[in-house]
Amino acid sequence: DGGITQxxxxxxxxxxxNVTLSCEQNLNHxxxxxxxxxxxxGLRLIYYSQIVNDFQxxxxxxxxxxxxxxxxxxxxxxxxxxxxxxxxxxxxSGGGETQYFGPGTRLLVL
Amino acid sequence: GESVGLHLPTLSVQEGDNSIIxxxxxxxxxxxxxxxxxxxxxxxxxxxDIRSNMDKRQGQRVTVLLNKTVKHLSLQxxxxxxxxxxxxxxxxxxxxxxxxxxxxGTKLSVIP
Numbered sequence: 013d014g015g016i017t018q019x020x021x022x023x024x025x026x027x028x029x030n031v032t033l034s035c036e037q038n039l040n041h042x043x044x045x046x047x048x049x050x051x052x053x054g055l056r057l058i059y060y061s062q063i064v065n066d067f068q069x070x071x072x073x074x075x076x077x078x079x080x081x082x083x084x085x086x087x088x089x090x091x092x093x094x095x096x097x098x099x100x101x102x103x104x105s106g107g108g109e110t111q112y113f114g115p116g117t118r119l120l121v122l
Numbered sequence: 123g124e125s126v127g128l129h130l131p132t133l134s135v136q137e138g139d140n141s142i143i144x145x146x147x148x149x150x151x152x153x154x155x156x157x158x159x160x161x162x163x164x165x166x167x168x169x170x171d172i173r174s175n176m177d178k179r180q181g182q183r184v185t186v187l188l189n190k191t192v193k194h195l196s197l198q199x200x201x202x203x204x205x206x207x208x209x210x211x212x213x214x215x216x217x218x219x220x221x222x223x224x225x226x227g228t229k230l231s232v233i234p
Contacts, residue, residue: 018165043220054126054211054224055166062220070221102165109154109215111222113165 015039016114018103023119025090025097033088033117035103044086045104045111048072055102061086090119097121124149124223126214134231141199143228145212150193154215156222157186157197161208169197169210199230207232 016037025031035044043062047055057070061080075094080086086105090097098121104111125148135141147155153174158166172179172186172195179186185198199206211227 016165052131052226054226055213057221060220110156110168110171111213112168113158115165116163118163 016103016105016112018101018114018117020117021115023117024122025119026122028092030089030091031119033090033101033103033119035086035088035114036084037086037105037114038084039105039107039112040083041105041107041112042083043106043111044080045106046070046076046078046086046088047102047104049100049102049116058088058101124152124214124216126212126223126225130228131226132229132231134233135202136233137202137204139202141197141202141206141230143197143199143210143230145195145197145225147193147195147212147214147223149214149216150190151217152193152214153217155186155188155195156213157184157210158213159206159208159210160227166211202230202232204232204234206230 019034045060046058056072058076059078061067064083067080077089101117103114156171157169159169160166170181170186183200188195209227209229211225213222213224215222
């Protein structure tokens, strides 16, 4: 069963806490992406990776960090420096031009 | 940089009618465009794509039209069904870029 999985579906963050969102794909895609979606807005790019052990900042990288140690995995850490983390986070992967999305993780602040 | 916008934030259509959702982009060098469908609480689902060397592309019940002269693309859904109710948004890619720029979305509501 091929596809992109994200976990958890819901995540609660306490003040000052770092949290990590998981993204895994078994589509053998080289590129992976993290987006943030806020109500009424388009998707905004946080980070992207075109190949293992390499990643680039997107438009809103401040307060976030990533790693790409394996082709299949691209975890996103929301650090305590991100002051407004409440949003729907979407991971995508692509082998060419098209990007395919996972089911998303909704992050809420306690 | 690129900006992508949709003309209408909401659209209501009668079941069985055709739906047309519009999108405009700013960068004349954009060479690839995608339409996505997003249901509430879910990730976006790929619908159809088109490259800038084409004017029209058809899928199952969907057609995308690209007008490069006015930098406009549209998604047409034939015989709209209740299951088509969702937010639809377009994305554009600048030539030579890996990044997509996304519009804000049009919420399609199908009236039974």
